Amino acid sequence: MFIVGLTGGLATGKSTVLSIFRDNHVAVIDADEVARKVLEPGTKAWKELRNYFGDEVLYPDGKVNRLKLGEIIFDDIEKRRKLNAITHPRIQKAMMSMAMMYFFSGHKYIVMEVPLLFETGKMLAFMHKIITVVCEDHQQLERLCKRNDFSQVVARKRISCQMPLEQKVARSHFVIDNSGSIENTVKQTESIIKVLQRSKFTWYFRVILLIGFLSVAFGVGHIISNLINNVT
Numbered sequence: 541m542f543i544v545g546l547t548g549g550l551a552t553g554k555s556t557v558l559s560i561f562r563d564n565h566v567a568v569i570d571a572d573e574v575a576r577k578v579l580e581p582g583t584k585a586w587k588e589l590r591n592y593f594g595d596e597v598l599y600p601d602g603k604v605n606r607l608k609l610g611e612i613i614f615d616d617i618e619k620r621r622k623l624n625a626i627t628h629p630r631i632q633k634a635m636m637s638m639a640m641m642y643f644f645s646g647h648k649y650i651v652m653e654v655p656l657l658f659e660t661g662k663m664l665a666f667m668h669k670i671i672t673v674v675c676e677d678h679q680q681l682e683r684l685c686k687r688n689d690f691s692q693v694v695a696r697k698r699i700s701c702q703m704p705l706e707q708k709v710a711r712s713h714f715v716i717d718n719s720g721s722i723e724n725t726v727k728q729t730e731s732i733i734k735v736l737q738r739s740k741f742t743w744y745f746r747v748i749l750l751i752g753f754l755s756v757a758f759g760v761g762h763i764i765s766n767l768i769n770n771v772t
Contacts, residue, residue, distance in 0.1 A: 541643045543650055543666050544736060547657040548673035549705050550698055551683035553718035553725065557673050558653050560729040567642045567650040569635050578630045579604045588626045593619075607688065614698070632662060639666075649736055658703050658711060671732065672712040674705050675719045 546561075548554045555572075562568050578585050581602035590598065597609045613620040635652060642650045654663050657670070675683075684695040709715050714735075716728045 541639075541647055541649055542668035542739070543639060543652050545657050545663065545667035545670045546651050546653040546673070547655060547670065547708060547712075549680055549702055549708075550655075551680050551687055552673045552675045552705070553683075553716075554653055554655065554673050556718065556722070556725060557671070557716055557729055558651065560726055561651045561733070564730060564733055566733065567645075567647045569638050569642075569650060569652045571631065571635065571652070571654050574631050574634050574638070575627060578627060578634060585626050585630050589623070592622055592626070614701075628660070628662070635663075636666075649739070656702070658708055669713045669736070670711065671714040671716060672705070672708045673716045673718050674709065675717065679719055 546554060546558060555570075558568050558570060579589060580586060586602075586604070589604065593609065593612065597605055597612065599605050609623070613623050635654075639650060639652065649668075651671075652663070652667075657663060657667070680699060681692060681695055684690060684698065685692060688695075690698070714732050716725060716732070718725050
């Protein structure tokens, strides 16, 4: 099995593309969903978060107020580092555990959505292919303002904190332009799915594993044979 990394910028349409993969029966891992589970009330990460940031980052029901948390860490590097230290290792561990489950289930490949794939660099080594979702600059700004109820000033500051889309595109194997209609985005995504389905990488990987297994088996068998000969 190989892993396909899905990334992009804020509000470019990563979730939309991920849902298209899911609709086409491709196994997917959503980093945002994993992050929410990691920070569910009562978990170790949630307790550490509450101890450090206090109840002001929680809703009355105990769930994390991600918008409020984002406001707090945005202009405070130390608090941002603390949040990353609390969440990132656990999120990455959970995502890799899910990937292993898909591997043993016999999937040829999975799509793993990682918003900060290039920025953190932590998961890059595991990605066989990378897809970046883009859209026009003005669309990204408008979508982010509408989605998070940001002013244009705040939205621009948030976007500027991420790696420019042009740099992400330059380091990607595929690019999906989500500037047009949903039908066009579906068409682009399904075209990439066809390419991934034709990939021979899985077979190469299985052959390498088989060769490795046979080598180990032969080596163990040879050692046992020598021991038996020495005894007799």
